Amino acid sequence: xxxxxxxxxxxxxxxxxxxxxxxxxxxxxxxxxxxxxxxxxxxxxxxxxxxxxxxxxxxxxxxxxxxxxxxxxxxxxxxxxxxxxxxxxxxxxxxxxxxxxxxxxxxxxxxxxxxxxxxxxxxxxxxxxxxxxxxxxxxxxxxxxxxxxxxxxxxxxxxxxxxxxxxxxxxxxxxxxxxxxxxxxxxxxxxxxxxxxxxxxxxxxxxxxxxxxxxxxxxxxxxxxxxxxxxxxxxxxxxxxxxxxxxxxxxxxxxxxxxxxxxxxxxxxxxxxxxxxxxxxxxxxxxxxxxxxxxxxxxxx
Amino acid sequence: xxxxxxxxxxxxxxxxxxxxxxxxxxxxxxxxxxxxxxxxxxxxxxxxxxxxxxxxxxxxxxxxxxxxxxxxxxxxxxxxxxxxxxxxxxxxxxxxxxxxxxxxxxxxxxxxxxxxxxxxxxxxxxxxxxxxxxxxxxxxxxxxxxxxxxxxxxxxxxxxxxxxxxxxxxxxxxxxxxxxxxxxxxxxxxxxxxxxxxxxxxxxxxxxxxxxxxxxxxxxxxxxxxxxxxxxxxxxxxxxxxxxxxxxxxxxxxxxxxxxxxxxxxxxxxxxxxxxxxxxxxxxxxxxxxxxxxxxxxx
Numbered sequence: 332x333x334x335x336x337x338x339x340x341x342x343x344x345x346x347x348x349x350x351x352x353x354x355x356x357x358x359x360x361x362x363x364x365x366x367x368x369x370x371x372x373x374x375x376x377x378x379x380x381x382x383x384x385x386x387x388x389x390x391x392x393x394x395x396x397x398x399x400x401x402x403x404x405x406x407x408x409x410x411x412x413x414x415x416x417x418x419x420x421x422x423x424x425x426x427x428x429x430x431x432x433x434x435x436x437x438x439x440x441x442x443x444x445x446x447x448x449x450x451x452x453x454x455x456x457x458x459x460x461x462x463x464x465x466x467x468x469x470x471x472x473x474x475x476x477x478x479x480x481x482x483x484x485x486x487x488x489x490x491x492x493x494x495x496x497x498x499x500x501x502x503x504x505x506x507x508x509x510x511x512x513x514x515x516x517x518x519x520x521x522x523x524x525x526x527x528x529x530x531x532x533x534x535x536x537x538x539x540x541x542x543x544x545x546x547x548x549x550x551x552x553x554x555x556x557x558x559x560x561x562x563x564x565x566x567x568x569x570x571x572x573x574x575x576x577x578x579x580x581x582x583x584x585x586x587x588x589x590x591x592x593x594x595x596x597x598x599x600x601x602x603x604x605x606x607x608x609x610x611x612x613x614x615x616x617x618x619x620x621x622x623x624x625x626x627x628x629x630x631x632x
Numbered sequence: 633x634x635x636x637x638x639x640x641x642x643x644x645x646x647x648x649x650x651x652x653x654x655x656x657x658x659x660x661x662x663x664x665x666x667x668x669x670x671x672x673x674x675x676x677x678x679x680x681x682x683x684x685x686x687x688x689x690x691x692x693x694x695x696x697x698x699x700x701x702x703x704x705x706x707x708x709x710x711x712x713x714x715x716x717x718x719x720x721x722x723x724x725x726x727x728x729x730x731x732x733x734x735x736x737x738x739x740x741x742x743x744x745x746x747x748x749x750x751x752x753x754x755x756x757x758x759x760x761x762x763x764x765x766x767x768x769x770x771x772x773x774x775x776x777x778x779x780x781x782x783x784x785x786x787x788x789x790x791x792x793x794x795x796x797x798x799x800x801x802x803x804x805x806x807x808x809x810x811x812x813x814x815x816x817x818x819x820x821x822x823x824x825x826x827x828x829x830x831x832x833x834x835x836x837x838x839x840x841x842x843x844x845x846x847x848x849x850x851x852x853x854x855x856x857x858x859x860x861x862x863x864x865x866x867x868x869x870x871x872x873x874x875x876x877x878x879x880x881x882x883x884x885x886x887x888x889x890x891x892x893x894x895x896x897x898x899x900x901x902x903x904x905x906x907x908x909x910x911x912x913x914x915x916x917x918x919x920x921x922x923x924x925x926x927x928x929x930x931x
Contacts, residue, residue, distance in 0.1 A: 353838070360839055368727045371720055374807065375742055381767065382756045397770040444649035447642040454639065459650055461924055466657035468861075468920040470868020472889040473913040474660035476667060476902055481660070500656030503649050533641040562749040564871050569897070580751040584875055587755055596759060603752045610747040615740070 386410070386601035393597050409601040416595055419602045421575055422582035423609070425491075429567075429578060430560035432495050437502035438510075438553040442545075444503075445510035446537055450520060460511075467504035471565060479569050487570075494571045494578075498563070502556045509555070513548040514541075554613050561610060579606050661913060667906035674900035689907035698883050699891060699908065704793050706887040709873075710866035712802040713809065714859050720806070721813035721858070722851065726843070728814065729821050746811035754875035757804045761785055788881050795884040797877060805872045813858050820854035821847070860923045867919075868912045888912050 385393050386409055387402035413419050447453070448460055478497060479488075487493030522544060523536040531539060542549070564580040572581055583602060586592070592599045668689050670682040693699045728739050745753065760766060761784040769781040787796045824847070832842050870889035873879060879886035879894065888908055896905035 356838060356840070364723075364727060367723055371724055372738075372742070374803075375745060375810070377767075378753070378756045378760050378807065379744060379748070381760045385759065394765065396764065397774075398765055398767045400767065440648045440652065443645040447645040451638060451642050453642040456642070457928075459646055461928075462650070462658065463653055464924055464927070465917075465920055466653050468864050468923065469657075469661065469916050470865055470870075470889070470912060472868045472870055472892055473664055473909045473916070474657065475893070476896055476906055476909065477660040477663035478656060479896075497656065500652040503652050504657065507649055533638065537645075558747065562751075564749070564751045564875070565893075580749055583755060584751050587758075587875070592755070592759065599755065600759065603755055606752055607748050610749065611744065614743070614747040 382600050382603055382607075385597055386604050388597050390595070390597055409597045410605065412595070412598045413601040413605060416598050417582060417586050417602050418575065419579075419582070419605055422577055422579040423606065425576060426561055426579040427609075429491060429494055429498065429571075430557045432491075433498040433502055433560040434553045434557035436495070436499045437506050437556050438549060440499070441503050441506035441510055441552075442542070442549055443537075445507045446514055446541060448507070449511040449514035463504045463507050467508060471501065475565065475569065482570055489571055489573045489576065491571070491576070494567060497566055497570055498560045501566070502559055505559065506552055506556050509552045510549065513552065514545065517548060518545050551617055554617055558610055558613060664906050664913065665910050667903060668910040670903060672901075672903035672906065674902060685903075689903045690911075692904060693907050693911070698886065701793055701883055702879075702886045702888055702891045703911070705798060705885070706867060708794060708798065709802055709805075709869070709887050710863050712799065713805050713866055714862050716803065716806040717809055717813045717862060718855055718858060720810055721817050722848075722855075724810070724814045725817035725821055726847075729818060742814065743811040745807050748808065750808055750871035751875050753804060753808045754872045757800075757807070758785065758876050761800060785877055786881055788884065790884055793884070797881060797885045801873055801876055801885045804876065805866075805869065808872065809862065813862075816854055816858055817851065820851050824850050857923075860919060864916045864919050864923075867915050 384400070384402055387405055388399065388409075392399055392403060448456055482488055482493045482497060485493065487496065518541060523531075523540045526536040526540040527533070562580065563578075564584060567578040567581045568584070571578065572585075577585065583599075583606060586599060586602070669684060669686060671680065671685045671688070672682050673680075724742060728735065728742065748756070761768070763769070763781050763783045763786060766781070766784065768784075769778070772778045772782070773780075782796070784800045785797050789795065828846060829842060832846060837845070868889050869887060870893060873885050873887050874890050874893065877885045879890045888911065892905045892908035892912070895901045895908060
């Protein structure tokens with residue numbers, strides 16, 4: 332440290348004008364950063380605020396011109412209405428079931444594949460990884476039409492099984508990529524080597540040692556898989572769009588499409604709030620894993 | 633002996649995942665390409681079947697002015713979204729990476745849009761931008777910037793194919809995608825060793841110089857990855873455009889994904905839909921090829 336101090340001493344002999352100009356640029360930079368951040372925060376938060384605010388207003392209040400920025404009273408009547416006007420509880424349970432089953436199935440299948448891809452060298456391992464990565468990258472719209480007919484041929488159109496089957500297939504590439512980088516970075520191979528010496532076979536070591544040790548990571552990636560299925564609209568709108576069985580996204584979008592937002596915008600906003608809450612709770616639970624997990628998965632592939 | 637037992641174990645473990653990926657990933661993509669070369673009209677399917685028609689479907693697409701418009705707008709959409717997301721993401725990450733009171737709170741709220749499903753995001757924004765009830769219009773006219781309301785999603789004046797609704801829809805997609813990018817940039821920032829900034833301090837670098845000469849070049853790999861991933865997903869994007877505007881007004885927010893979907897499920901022309909999605913497949917595969925090659929080199 333003392334060497335640094337002596338090296339930087341010439342700085343203190345700078346003329347006053349230079350320090351003054353430096354201070355001005357500093358203040359301008361800070362002001363710009365603050366201004367831009369405020370702008371970005373308004374951009375990010377205004378829609379969320381507007382949703383929550385509208386959900387507490389009466390239909391008369393939300394149509395006021397100029398718009399009212401605050402609800403006159405906090406009443407949960409719109410939320411009660413949301414459960415009757417839109418069968419939101421039923422839709423949420425549908426989504427919960429489909430996304431939950433998908434998450435469990437996809438994470439199990441993916442963990443197996445990800446483990447061997449991360450740990451062993453075997454013929455075609457790299458090719459398999461490339462196939463998976465390619466599938467993950469290419470947008471879903473490029474395979475919507477054949478899969479629609481495929482599910483139809485299987486007689487699974489408008490069934491939970493059909494949608495879960497499709498979702499499991501789509502979630503796997505993502506989960507495999509994330510999990511294999513997780514196994515590489517945060518699951519030491521020494522553990523299972525010790526297990527194998529103690530007489531576990533390959534599968535025994537995976538099931539009894541690797542899986543329990545990696546549970547936090549697997550749970551986190553399972554949650555992301557869940558959210559992927561929970562948020563999806565494209566597939567659900569095609570494969571499961573019959574009455575009561577609709578998932579949340581399809582139910583909400585159909586309510587919007589049928590003009591429900593014209594007469595019942597406040598009820599719709601309340602439904603949106605309700606539909607967002609589960610994801611936000613999971614998000615808060617996941618936040619710790621996010622920075623490391625996402626970037627590792629996305630960058631290393 | 634031991635080697636082959638290990639290989640068998642590996643294949644057994646990979647098999648379920650690989651089979652599903654091929655069945656629901658690779659094969660449908662190939663089938664989509666194949667469907668683009670036959671006539672596949674749901675209304676005449678019974679009587680005519682699916683005869684091979686060569687490049688007719690692509691010829692139809694490229695003679696359809698709406699398709700050309702859609703293609704141009706898709707590229708516009710991708711460029712706007714990637715541009716905004718990177719500029720705002722780097723800016724936000726710079727701020728969120730600093731130490732200040734309430735940082736955790738700010739980070740959490742900032743990341744919220746990530747977990748708002750695209751359909752709901754589109755629904756909220758549609759409500760927020762409702763021409764007559766928008767608080768944005770009311771604020772702008774209160775401070776005297778505008779006379780009469782802006783039709784954020786209905787204004788059809790356009791410069792070339794660029795229009796206000798397109799900008800608005802891109803901004804909504806940006807809103808939904810911004811947290812992911814910010815998190816990636818934050819991770820990138822945290823991997824930069826802090827001693828190089830200390831060295832720059834000793835050399836008397838200003839914060840702007842540190843940003844442009846150190847931070848940006850060091851973030852470049854992360855930013856390239858973000859831009860690539862978002863370009864690929866942007867070319868096939870669907871949700872926000874479909875839910876907010878359905879591609880309108882006058883197809884000004886139409887993009888390839890919405891066009892393909894409409895061809896199939898509104899007009900029952902699965903052949904045109906397959907041809908349009910093949911265009912998406914070709915464009916995205918091209919980018920994906922370079923991306924995968926880059927990743928393999930890194931390894």
